[in-house]
Amino acid sequence: MTTIAAATAPLRARKLAGRRQWIGLLYVAPAVALVVVFFLIPLGMTAWMSLHNWPLMGEHFYIGLGNYVAILRDTRFWNALRFTAYYTVIVTIAIFVVAFPLALFVERPRPLTNLYRTMFFMPAVVGFASASLLWSWLLNVDSGLFSPAAYDLGLIDRKFNLLATFQPAFWSIIAMVVWKVAGFTMIILMAGLQSIPQDLQEAAVIDGAGPFARFRAITLPLMRRTLALALILSVAGSILAFDQFYIILRGGPRNQTLTAVYWIFNQSFVSFKLGYGAALSMVLLVVLVALSLVQLWLLRKPEGLD
């Protein structure tokens, strides 16, 4: 009797472990289902469509890698990708240049800190489309704010159309995106700053390190992960930029602000070439994954450091 009991014990344990695994699977099932339904299946569908001549209306048929061959010759897509890269670099730098000082400013408790945090963060809760609509009005030369205000104040002789030429239009978008996104990046960076133990800073002060040396040798290395997160979010978001260029500029002036996603949208829903749009999306996906891997590698934890 006892021997039987002893023999079945490990079996029962194994059974229990197996059951526990099943329960574990059950717990993650909703998450897995979401990923499968809203990511893996659409991704597979996109890959499948990219191998077809798939018009928005009418019959589709298999063409193998035809779409990808066409992409190689699609100079307007590569131009759009080049512009997207340029925009990503500029806007990411701009966001960090604004968000980092803001984070340092609101990190420590001081009078009205909560008010400042809320103020800086507010634009982040506005959707990109509504923010773009707001700014497209602000930037309007006849009925907006900036140009008419400057004119009425006597700063300029005649109203200046900010959206008519590339440089002012581009920098207007940068200003709008920084206004909108910097608050969010600030919160991420602030959390990183707050996680740095205060005694490290104090020890450095005792050792005679100045504020810049402390920033370089303590703050920056200890914020590696936070910076990686903020950087990846900013880069990925910028590479997928669409709303602001579509709503405010319509890709203008003269198609100089067509981003990669804008081009995909145009091919899919203006020219009705869904299959081609899917192939472009796959190319963009590869670019994005590669870039994210590079960033993770650059910001990896250095050897021997916890």
Next chain:
Amino acid sequence: MRNLIAKLALAAVVLGSSLGIAAAETANIWVRADGSNFMPRIVDAYNKAHTNQVKLDIIPNAEIIPKYGAAAAGGTAPDALSLDLIYTPSFAAAGQLEDITDWAKSLPYFSSLSPAHVKTGTYKDHIYGLPFSADASVLIWNKKLFKQAGLDPEKGPANWAEIAADAEKVNALGGNIKGFYFSGNCGGCNIFTFTPLIWASGGDILSEDGSKATLDSPQLRGAIDLYRSMVKKDLVPAGAQTDTGANFFAAFAAGNIGISPSGAFAIGALNTQYPDIDYGVTFLPGKDSGWSSFAGGDNFVVTKGTTKLAVVKEFLDFAYSLEGQTILAKYGSLPVRGDIAKDALKDLDPRYQIAAEAMAKGRTPYSVVFNDLINSANGPWTQMINEVFFGDDVDGAIANAQETMQSIIDQAPQK
């Protein structure tokens, strides 16, 4: 309790039977924003007089094509659509539209329907679209401002030199008054109102069958110079350079623009929404004389496989009646039935007669890639007009557009 159940049951029976008697069906119809003045009126009139109902959705001009395409792919397309006639060939070619040849030919007035519409509504000898609304491009001028500027308020410009001179005089009034307005970043607006200037002078931008782009012409160059000179003299509001069409009508309706190329739709819209504006209507002139017009508007098309065909036909029948044609005309569309056009316009603003004449002699370019070439906000035509009106390198812009347009035409699927 039992009482309550009995009452509920009775209510259910009554409700059910009343629904049964009506058996009304509701068809869903889309129209682009250009039709937002007349379309709700005719739908209301139809709904009041019929048990079957029509539910109308108004879609922004630039969105309706992609939106319909996406809806059709997803199986949620409306039962019928008032579609810019330019697109009928490519939609029919895609197999998206119901073949309505037999029904169309059974209409007693079929032969007097607008020929520009029927031509674009026909694909491989089958009819997929019938005329619904018609719009011809014309030139409109503000009589009050003309009078203030010392011009004859009853005489609109009849050639390019007069356009420039009149615009300059009105502009000299100063303040926020400007001489001329056009939507400088809107391909659709300018194919409608700018190409007639070229046509009237003997040029064209596409060959007759749409197989060749013909941008390199002295007529196009001349029309560009007319617009450029007015921009240079500051006769045009700064906002024109970035207007993607949102102000195409609104700028003139605000009352501080001297002259603007526009469409017949403006007559109905101005009369009903801006009755204070005193304006004249004339033809879009050629360089020295003559005139031309873009015969545009919408074809009524039926989504393939709809179950509401009967309602849709009933609605179109109503729109073709004298009552329907009069409602359409009153609120901004020209009549599409030639045989009763005179009756429909009889009691209306005499300025419609000019637009009706423009429509009758107007032209309509034919191309299966019209959207990619002309209307797309990022297409070669839109890019070119913005560059040539406001940029520095006119010749380069024309050459570039010519090349891009030709390559789009050449790459189009041969259908």
